Amino acid sequence: MLTHLDEGKVAIIKKVNLDNHTKKRLTALGLLPSSRLKVLKIAPFKGDILVDVGGRPLAISHDVAEKISVEEVEWKEFESV
Amino acid sequence: MEGIRIGLIGSPNSGKSTIFNNLTGFYQIVGNWPGKTVETVERVVKFKGRHFSLIDFPGTHTLTPTSMEEEIARQYMIENRPNVIIQVASAIDLERSIYLTLELIELGIPIVVALNQFDEAIKQGFEIDAEKLSEILGVPVIPTVAIRGEGIDKLVGKAFDLAHSKSKGKMMVYEDIGPQINKVMDIIKEFLPDRYPSEWFALKLFEEDSWVAKKIGELDVKSTLKSVLEEEKASIEKSTGFQSSLLIVNKRRLIAERIVNEVRKIKPVSRSKLIESLDSLSTSSYGYPLLAVVIATVFVATLGVGLLFRNMISYLFFGLSNYFAFNIANPLLSAILSGIQLSLLVGLSFIIPVVFLFHFFFSFLDDSGYLPRAVFLIDKAMRRIGLNGKAFMPLLLGYGCNVPACVTCRVLEGEKQRFVTALMITLIPCASRMIIICGLIAIYIGTVTSLAIYLFNLFVVLLIGMIVGWSVDLHCESTGLVMVLPPYRAPLIKNALRKTWARAKDFVYLAMPIIIIGTVFLKILEIAGIMRHLNVLFDPLFVGIFGLPGYVLSFLLFGAIRKEFALVFLMTTLNGNPLSYLSPNQIIVFTLITLFYIPCVATLTTLLREFRLNRTLIIVGINLLIAVIIGFSAHVIFSLIS
Numbered sequence: 001m002l003t004h005l006d007e008g009k010v011a012i013i014k015k016v017n018l019d020n021h022t023k024k025r026l027t028a029l030g031l032l033p034s035s036r037l038k039v040l041k042i043a044p045f046k047g048d049i050l051v052d053v054g055g056r057p058l059a060i061s062h063d064v065a066e067k068i069s070v071e072e073v074e075w076k077e078f079e080s081v
Numbered sequence: 082m083e084g085i086r087i088g089l090i091g092s093p094n095s096g097k098s099t100i101f102n103n104l105t106g107f108y109q110i111v112g113n114w115p116g117k118t119v120e121t122v123e124r125v126v127k128f129k130g131r132h133f134s135l136i137d138f139p140g141t142h143t144l145t146p147t148s149m150e151e152e153i154a155r156q157y158m159i160e161n162r163p164n165v166i167i168q169v170a171s172a173i174d175l176e177r178s179i180y181l182t183l184e185l186i187e188l189g190i191p192i193v194v195a196l197n198q199f200d201e202a203i204k205q206g207f208e209i210d211a212e213k214l215s216e217i218l219g220v221p222v223i224p225t226v227a228i229r230g231e232g233i234d235k236l237v238g239k240a241f242d243l244a245h246s247k248s249k250g251k252m253m254v255y256e257d258i259g260p261q262i263n264k265v266m267d268i269i270k271e272f273l274p275d276r277y278p279s280e281w282f283a284l285k286l287f288e289e290d291s292w293v294a295k296k297i298g299e300l301d302v303k304s305t306l307k308s309v310l311e312e313e314k315a316s317i318e319k320s321t322g323f324q325s326s327l328l329i330v331n332k333r334r335l336i337a338e339r340i341v342n343e344v345r346k347i348k349p350v351s352r353s354k355l356i357e358s359l360d361s362l363s364t365s366s367y368g369y370p371l372l373a374v375v376i377a378t379v380f381v382a383t384l385g386v387g388l389l390f391r392n393m394i395s396y397l398f399f400g401l402s403n404y405f406a407f408n409i410a411n412p413l414l415s416a417i418l419s420g421i422q423l424s425l426l427v428g429l430s431f432i433i434p435v436v437f438l439f440h441f442f443f444s445f446l447d448d449s450g451y452l453p454r455a456v457f458l459i460d461k462a463m464r465r466i467g468l469n470g471k472a473f474m475p476l477l478l479g480y481g482c483n484v485p486a487c488v489t490c491r492v493l494e495g496e497k498q499r500f501v502t503a504l505m506i507t508l509i510p511c512a513s514r515m516i517i518i519c520g521l522i523a524i525y526i527g528t529v530t531s532l533a534i535y536l537f538n539l540f541v542v543l544l545i546g547m548i549v550g551w552s553v554d555l556h557c558e559s560t561g562l563v564m565v566l567p568p569y570r571a572p573l574i575k576n577a578l579r580k581t582w583a584r585a586k587d588f589v590y591l592a593m594p595i596i597i598i599g600t601v602f603l604k605i606l607e608i609a610g611i612m613r614h615l616n617v618l619f620d621p622l623f624v625g626i627f628g629l630p631g632y633v634l635s636f637l638l639f640g641a642i643r644k645e646f647a648l649v650f651l652m653t654t655l656n657g658n659p660l661s662y663l664s665p666n667q668i669i670v671f672t673l674i675t676l677f678y679i680p681c682v683a684t685l686t687t688l689l690r691e692f693r694l695n696r697t698l699i700i701v702g703i704n705l706l707i708a709v710i711i712g713f714s715a716h717v718i719f720s721l722i723s
Contacts (some may be wrong), residue, residue: 018357020289021147022328027181027330028180028596029144038092043320047461048470053336054176059457064561 002049002065005039011070012036016065028055031068085133085244088158090185091169092177093140094567096197100169101137102267104128104237106540114257123161128237130338136163142177143563144184145330149499152292158188160617162276165191167236172202172209172224173568175345181335182218186250189278191243192220195236199224206350214344219251248400254284254329254337256322261313262287286310287317287327302529356569359415363454372455377532379442383435384523385513390434391524398426401413401615416608420601423653428596431520432645436512436585443481444580448572452477453564460562466546466554468493469562472502476542479509481584483684486511487691499555500692504700505546505553507680510538512585513644514676521672526635526665528615534669540678541707549703592643598645600640600653607654626709627670628716632665642682647675673715679709 007010013033016023026032029077030053038055041050051066060068090106091097093510103251105126123136139153170178170186178194185192196211215222221239255262262518277296285293287310292553297306317325330453363371446452452474460470471493481488486506490499522531550556606612612632620633629673632654640647651671656664663671679701680688 012468015680020324020573022561022563024288024330025329026144026146027249027327027334029177029563029565030334031325031563039484041361041364041457043364043458043461044369045461048457048565050364056174056177059311059453059460059470059562059564059566061460061562063464064563 001053002037002039002060002068002070005070005072007039008041009072010036010038011072012076013068013070015069016067017069018064022064023044026064026068028080029058030056031060036069036073036076085112085123085165085241086161086163087133087240087244088135088138088163088166089169090138090154090158090166090181091140091195091197092142092171092181093172093565095140095169095174095178096225097137097140097169098226100167100195100197100225100233100236101135101212103227103230103233104135115653120238122295131237131356131539133241136161136462141181143181144188145288148494151489156292156603157299159277159461162190165193165240167195167240169195170222171209172196172199173205174476174565175202175207175209176334176341179214179218180333181564182220182250182253186218187254187281187284188218189249189281191246192250193234193236193243194218194220194456195224195225195227195374197225197227199232200481200573204350205562206348208346208348212346214340217340217343219249246278248609252280256332258287258317258325258332261317263710264313265306265310268303268309269408272300272302273297282367283623284329287314287325288329289407293645319615326684352717356438360454360569363418363451364457365684368454368458373459375451376445379439379446380532380535381528382442382602383439384519386521387435387438387519388677391430391436391519393541394430394685395426396436399432410607413605416604417601420422420604420653421597423657424597424600424649426657427520427652431589432588432592435516436588437581439472439512440481440581441577442585444584446570448570448576449569449581450569451631455562455568456562457566466501467550468502468546470560471564472498475502475506476509479506479511479516481512483507483511483680484508484687487684487687499556500696501546501550501553501555503688503692504703505542506536506551506678507700507704508542508545508682510535510676511644512588515522515682516645517675520652521659521668525660525668530669534672534676541677541711545703545707588645592645593641596646596649599650603620603650603654605633609612612654626716627674628720629667631673634673636671637678640681641679644675666723670715670719674708675710676708677704677711679704 002011002013013031013035015033016026016031018026024031031037035053038052039049040052043049046062048059048061051060089097089101089102098327105124105128109678123134126133127137138158139150141154144155146155155541166185166188169179170182172178182192182194196209196213196214199209202209209224211222211224219245221234222536223232225236229234262283265286266279269282269286270279273282282293282297286297314325321328323331362368364550369540398689425588456470456473463472472490475489476487476494480491482508486509487503490502490506493499493502509523518531518534521546522534582703603612612635615635616631619634621631623629623631623633633651636647636651636654651659679685685697685701688700692700
């Protein structure tokens, strides 16, 4: 899960377990299975997660991030645009 | 030739509002956060000898609406089809911009793309081939730098060229699902009114768009549609392994990604260390104290510098009025003259400095891009109320003026969220109430007390938000936040000044004349002895509940028109010296009541438009109730202490 990653980690999205409407919105913003992201910041108190997707910072609230399963990959593979 | 209608659309932070200002010469608020244009406005524009109507759509990343404002905007676009669309695309955020271009192309309306922030993109090492982009998309792409007005002429020229053409971009999303979409299109084409693009409607049916499905449902549809649609959806899912709705969204994204790779080269540049560390600091746990410091600085600076100005202006004014001292025997004439003199003094010395300073500091903050970082930090805390971080913007805006703040509630996703946020906004002391806090508390009681009142108010706002949120089951509706953070930008003094004027000019044009007329009117009432009758009538009620003289009712009535009137008429009636009529405790009780008792007329009008009568009445009722409870409790506490 995205919420399990630490700051600075890079991962590939495996699955998005959300309703279709939210899924469409996330997809449009670049958050979909197979896309790569880097966790930039995690707000304190299990707060929002700031990720880099396609070179742009995106804030995602904890409960949405909880529904995104990811697989951590090596740092080298991530090229921030 | 019939008038041309140009639609202006673009993602938040693309510079759309700046282009709007370029074209209209009007000044619309430009800010560095998503969701400023919340209403779809159509207005007639004359730009360098060309006449056209310009439709300004709210900033959006996609035509798949997630909030009420986006839904309204899209419906407007379909129902009142413009001749041509100018899409303001951000050269810094190219992929997401192209995503929107692809969606716009599907609508079948001619498009011109303004590739804006072109200079900033170069600075960030992006080299974009606009010609190649134009070729791939099949629509003109004009590089622009809206802040300096570069490329705008060319943009409008191109829009005019295309307005009456049938020029369309390339429908790329069609690849390999074309046959399925065409089958559905053939069915709906027969009964769909001509003004609707049947291709787009068919595509949206596959995307499971609820508005389109509803619209089709209202028409006299052939019964075969449903089964054909289901069949074709299944065929897509079988051949691709994806649900059709997600497949289409994903396709657009992949196409956008592919296009970006084709037209953009990246040269590595090092980002400014200062901005990098500021960015990092403002989103870490140090961000909370930073947020508190930033907000406190805005208020303390406004109050402090405001008081300084006030002293200077009133010193100057008293000097002048001594110089022009007159002695008039006619009581009526003397009332009129002293009314004018007092209202000018109070107006100039309180309203102008406080309002202008607050809006100046706020505009500066607004432009910097800092506020969305605060949203990122505060989202979690807002969820405790059942709201999400997005509600932070309207709430903060409420400190400037409740009216745009209530309109901005449209960016929120659910009906209950909008209602609870609007209720909280009406309790937030806007700049007008800031004048009261500054003019009564900061001057006659102390600066520390005025800040304490702000904190107490914040406590009440959060408490009421929590209670009402809980009683309407807000948590059930709560949807997660997903928000693009804009880059930090160095705010320009010039922009902040223009924005300040746009936000504060009402106080000069609208409020000052009413203040002068109202003061003279009250002065005449006073010499006619009507004020005494009012006192006798309302004294029992006000003295009993709040320990205040009955005549404050007249200030409160004026305050319902514009909140600062409550202070102005108190000052002018009490001859600029409230302490000789009221005790410090009474002043505090009066201020507390004015903070909560009723939304002003402009806010009420906005609430009626946004929330209808019933909910507006509920908000007013809650406001009044809070004012009575707090005013009464404060009075009781003060009398127990003394």
